[in-house]
Amino acid sequence: MGDYFVLAISCIFVNNILLAQFLGNCPFLGTSKKMETATGMAMAVVFVLVLAGVITWITDTYLLKPLNIEFLRTLSFILIIASLVQFVEMFLKKSMPALYAGLGIFLPLITTNCAVMGVCLININEEYTFMQSVVSSFSYAVGFGLALVLFAGIRERIIIARVPKPLQDTSIGLVTAGMIALSFFAFKGMV
Amino acid sequence: MAQSMVKEFTKGLWAELPPFRLVLGLCPVLAVTKSVENGIGMGIATTFVLVCSNLLVSLLRNIIPAKVRIACFIVIIATFVTVVELVMQAYTYPLFLKLGIFIPLIVVNCIVLGRAEAFASKNSPIFAIADGLGMGIGFTLSLGALGAVRECFGNGTILGNPVFGSDFQPFTFMVEAPGAFVCLGLMLCLMNLIGKK
Amino acid sequence: MREMINMVVVLTLLSVFSGGLLAAVRTGTKDKIEQQVLKFQKAPAIKQILSDVSNDPLQDRFKIMDNDQELTFFVGKHDGKADAITFETSGKGFSGDIGLMVGINIESDEIIGVCVTTHSETPGLGSKAKDDPKFVSQFAGMAIDKNFAIKKNGGEIDVMSGATVTSVGVSLAAQKAQEIYKRLKPEIEKQTAQLAN
Numbered sequence: 012m013g014d015y016f017v018l019a020i021s022c023i024f025v026n027n028i029l030l031a032q033f034l035g036n037c038p039f040l041g042t043s044k045k046m047e048t049a050t051g052m053a054m055a056v057v058f059v060l061v062l063a064g065v066i067t068w069i070t071d072t073y074l075l076k077p078l079n080i081e082f083l084r085t086l087s088f089i090l091i092i093a094s095l096v097q098f099v100e101m102f103l104k105k106s107m108p109a110l111y112a113g114l115g116i117f118l119p120l121i122t123t124n125c126a127v128m129g130v131c132l133i134n135i136n137e138e139y140t141f142m143q144s145v146v147s148s149f150s151y152a153v154g155f156g157l158a159l160v161l162f163a164g165i166r167e168r169i170i171i172a173r174v175p176k177p178l179q180d181t182s183i184g185l186v187t188a189g190m191i192a193l194s195f196f197a198f199k200g201m202v
Numbered sequence: 203m204a205q206s207m208v209k210e211f212t213k214g215l216w217a218e219l220p221p222f223r224l225v226l227g228l229c230p231v232l233a234v235t236k237s238v239e240n241g242i243g244m245g246i247a248t249t250f251v252l253v254c255s256n257l258l259v260s261l262l263r264n265i266i267p268a269k270v271r272i273a274c275f276i277v278i279i280a281t282f283v284t285v286v287e288l289v290m291q292a293y294t295y296p297l298f299l300k301l302g303i304f305i306p307l308i309v310v311n312c313i314v315l316g317r318a319e320a321f322a323s324k325n326s327p328i329f330a331i332a333d334g335l336g337m338g339i340g341f342t343l344s345l346g347a348l349g350a351v352r353e354c355f356g357n358g359t360i361l362g363n364p365v366f367g368s369d370f371q372p373f374t375f376m377v378e379a380p381g382a383f384v385c386l387g388l389m390l391c392l393m394n395l396i397g398k399k
Numbered sequence: 400m401r402e403m404i405n406m407v408v409v410l411t412l413l414s415v416f417s418g419g420l421l422a423a424v425r426t427g428t429k430d431k432i433e434q435q436v437l438k439f440q441k442a443p444a445i446k447q448i449l450s451d452v453s454n455d456p457l458q459d460r461f462k463i464m465d466n467d468q469e470l471t472f473f474v475g476k477h478d479g480k481a482d483a484i485t486f487e488t489s490g491k492g493f494s495g496d497i498g499l500m501v502g503i504n505i506e507s508d509e510i511i512g513v514c515v516t517t518h519s520e521t522p523g524l525g526s527k528a529k530d531d532p533k534f535v536s537q538f539a540g541m542a543i544d545k546n547f548a549i550k551k552n553g554g555e556i557d558v559m560s561g562a563t564v565t566s567v568g569v570s571l572a573a574q575k576a577q578e579i580y581k582r583l584k585p586e587i588e589k590q591t592a593q594l595a596n
Contacts, residue, residue, distance in 0.1 A: 031379050033233035037226060037312055082288060082425045085306040086280040086417065093276055125229045125310040132303050177394035178387075185387030192380035267406045274413055281417035285424050292428035295435035299517075 015146045022150035025199060028126050029158040030192040032133075035126025039159060040184055042117070044170075049163030053156030055117040057149070059099060060127050063092050064148025067131040068141060088131050093122045126155055162191060207332045214336030220313050221344050221386075222393050227313040230304045231345060232382040238361050241349030243297045244304065245342025247286050251308050252317060252341075253334040254282045259322040260330035266323075275318045276309075283309045313337060352376045352385055441473070441500065444514035445485050448502035449475035452483065461590045463583055470579065472587060474594050475502075481591050482506045488579065490571030492518055492564060499572035501538075503580055505588060508543040512536070513573060518565070534559045534566065538573060543580060547573040 028034050035056075042052040067088050075081050100118045103111040121127060130151045134144040165187055174183050214220065221231045230248070235241040255278050259266075266274045287305050290298040298305065308314065317337055322330040350360055356376030358366045375381045437457055445456050452475035459474040459481075475483035485502040497518045502511035513535050537556055538547070548554025549563075549570050556573075558566035580587070 033229050033379065033382065034307075036228040036232060040228065082284060082421060083418075085284050085287065085309055086277070086421070088306075089276055089280050089309050090273075093273065123310050123312050123315055125307045128310045129229075129303060129307055132306055136303065177391045179394075182387050182390040182394065185383050185390065189380045189383030189385075189387065192383055196378065196380060266409060267402065269402075270406045270410060273410065277410075277413050277417055281420060284421050288421075288424050288428045288432070292431035292435060295432075295439045299439070 015142070018143060018146050019150040022147050023154040023157065024195065027154045027158055027195050027198075028130065028151045029155055030188070030195045031199075032129065034129035035124050035155055038117075038120060038124055038126075039162065039188070040181060042120075043159055043163040043166050043184070046160070046163045046167060048117075049159050050156075051113055052117045052120075053159050054113070055121060056124065056126065056155050057152040059092075059096060059118070059121050060130060060152040060155075061145065061148050062099070063095055063127050063131055064134055064144050065141075066091055066095065068134055068139075068144040071135050072141075084132075084135070088128060092127055092131070096122050126151070158191065158195075162188060165191070207329065210329050210332040211336040214333065214338070214340040215343070216340075218337075218340075219344060219393075220337055220341045222390055226316060227311040227341070228386075229307065230311065231348065232379075232386060234301055234304055235345055235349040235352055235382065236377045237353040237357070237359075238346055238349040239297070240300055241345035242342055243294070244301055245338070245345040247290065247301075247305060248308055248311060248314070248341055249335070249338025250286055251279065251282045252314055252338045253331055254285075255279045255314060255318055256322040256330040256334035257327055259318045260325060260327045263323045271323065272315075272319070275315060275323075279314055279318065280309050313341065348386060348389060351389070352381060356381065440498075440516055441487065444487075444500035444516045445473050445502075447514050448485050448500060448512040449473075449483055452476055453479065456485065459594050461594060463586055463590065465579060465583060470583075472590070474591050481594060483511055484587060484591060485511075486576070486579070487516060488572045488575040490568040490573075490575065492568035497565065497568040497572060499569055499576070501573060501576040503543060503576075505584075505591060510538050510541045510543065510573075512539045513569075513576075515569065531559060535569070543577060547577060 022028075026032055029036065029039050038052055038056075042048045070087060070091060071081075071084065075084055075087065096118055100111075103118075130148055133151075134147055137147075139147055166184060169183060169187065178186070217223070221227060227248075230244050234244045255275070258278050259275060262274070283306060286308070287298075290301075290305060317334060321333045325333070354360055354365060355373045356378075358364055358370045358372050364370075376385060442457060449456050454474075454476045456473040456475045459476075460471055461474070462469055462471050464470075470486055472484050472486045474481050475485070477483065483502060483504050485500055487498055487500050489496040489498050491497075498516035500514045500516050502513070503509070504511050515535065534557075541547075541555070546554040547556060547570050549556045549558050549566055551558070552567075554570065556566070556570050
């Protein structure tokens with residue numbers, strides 16, 4: 012149990028997917044202008060990432076490795092993620108319209124979110140067990156959400172501030188992200 | 203004809219320079235630009251995938267049914283990414299190790315899928331190649347430039363050659379994660395400044 | 400209905416094409432990749448540890464299954480006698496795993512030397528583990544039943560100043576090697592003897 016806790020802390024803070032591993036930066040900058048969209052995106056990522064982590068782990072362990080076709084990993088993972096996103100979208104639309112209304116528009120964006128694909132690959136590269144993969148997928152997603160929501164909070168304030176013209180929008184966003192990354196840097200060496 | 207081809211090629215170099223103007227495909231931009239070599243290596247790998255997938259998508263654009271086009275694009279892109287992965291592993295192994303997980307992640311680089319969807323699926327193969335090549339070279343140059351700045355300050359070298367003399371204290375911040383964000387942000391600001399005039 | 404069939408056919412054909420292409424590239428690069436892994440990751444460390452052997456340790460290697468893990472052992476010969484082996488283990492460092500190649504003399508049960516193969520430690524601090532000869536040379540000549548923990552934890556290894564976590568990582572990897580060696584010694588001796596003949 013303790014090991015899982017350490018793994019979770021390391022995935023959420025120390026190796027934060029956005030700020031230390033640089034994965035999923037497109038939605039990080041794209042959906043962080045408003046708190047509302049940021050939380051929506053964060054929820055959608057948690058949802059899809061856990062599912063994708065589980066399914067890709069099973070595929071890799073019981074299909075690719077026994078058949079010795081690991082070179083097809085990239086291809087199969089992206090197809091799994093793409094179809095998973097489609098499936099989740101259809102499922103939510105039919106059975107949970109309320110949740111769909113909240114997450115709906117973010118789902119298609121997740122296919123090309125490299126955080127999802129990245130975590131699935133990390134799970135395999137680090138040779139995690141099934142439980143470890145579940146914990147790491149969930150914690151990475153939480154870390155993603157945490158950074159995204161923090162960032163959105165700051166960005167909402169920046170809009171009010173007077174920023175020099177060439178620095179506006181994405182440019183100041185990146186510099187801000189750098190500052191948040193710097194604060195997350197303090198977690199390094201903790202685990 | 204020749205003129206418009208040049209136009210498709212050059213737009214990737216400045217007007218629609220991928221990571222800066224379109225703000226797409228940022229993850230590899232931030233992650234692998236610790237040195238010039240890494241940045242350019244990543245750029246070339248991406249260019250290869252971009253050109254090949256653009257060509258194939260454009261050739262098949264009338265055959266691929268509209269409903270499953272994204273799935274088809276993904277299969278095509280993933281195939282070429284895997285080719286790059288294997289070839290790099292076989293011939294440039296040290297670089298492959300340094301770039302690590304970001305090679306398979308070319309598959310989710312928004313630029314590649316974006317060009318397939320927005321350009322290659324609507325234009326003839328020659329234009330698609332010109333577009334892919336332009337975008338790819340623009341991407342490579344941007345990665346190289348960012349890599350140069352970060353390597354120069356963060357490590358005191360460019361392409362492994364010291365530039366500051368022996369008593370230079372490396373500004374390690376630049377090669378770590380936060381430096382990547384700040385550096386890219388400031389370069390974007392610089393581009394906006396130049397673009398204004 | 401026609402549309403359905405069309406979609407299925409196109410997707411199937413595309414997958415067949417992609418599978419075929421990849422399988423071909425895979426077969427073409429397989430041996431090359433294996434060589435590259437040996438050459439770049441293991442060879443420098445092995446050469447450093449087994450600098451005075453009369454054979455090529457990269458050629459004289461064998462594999463042992465340890466639980467679920469496959470370990471590769473490289474054998475070095477002195478004066479025609481196969482008495483040295485090296486293998487790789489890993490320990491947790493500041494950021495990610497540190498790979499450590501450990502050389503052991505199987506006749507005297509002494510460490511010949513250790514060498515860091517892969518790490519992603521902070522440049523200038525933890526990365527010293529690879530460049531600083533003083534730290535890793537502590538292990539050379541130690542008997543295999545000594546305590547390889549750092550001094551603070553009751554062992555015999557001095558830490559590198561400013562890089563405690565990395566030092567612990569290396570010491571952990573060495574302790575792991577110690578365990579593996581003790582556990583697999585009979586098997587190692589048998590395989591080494593076979594190779595020598």
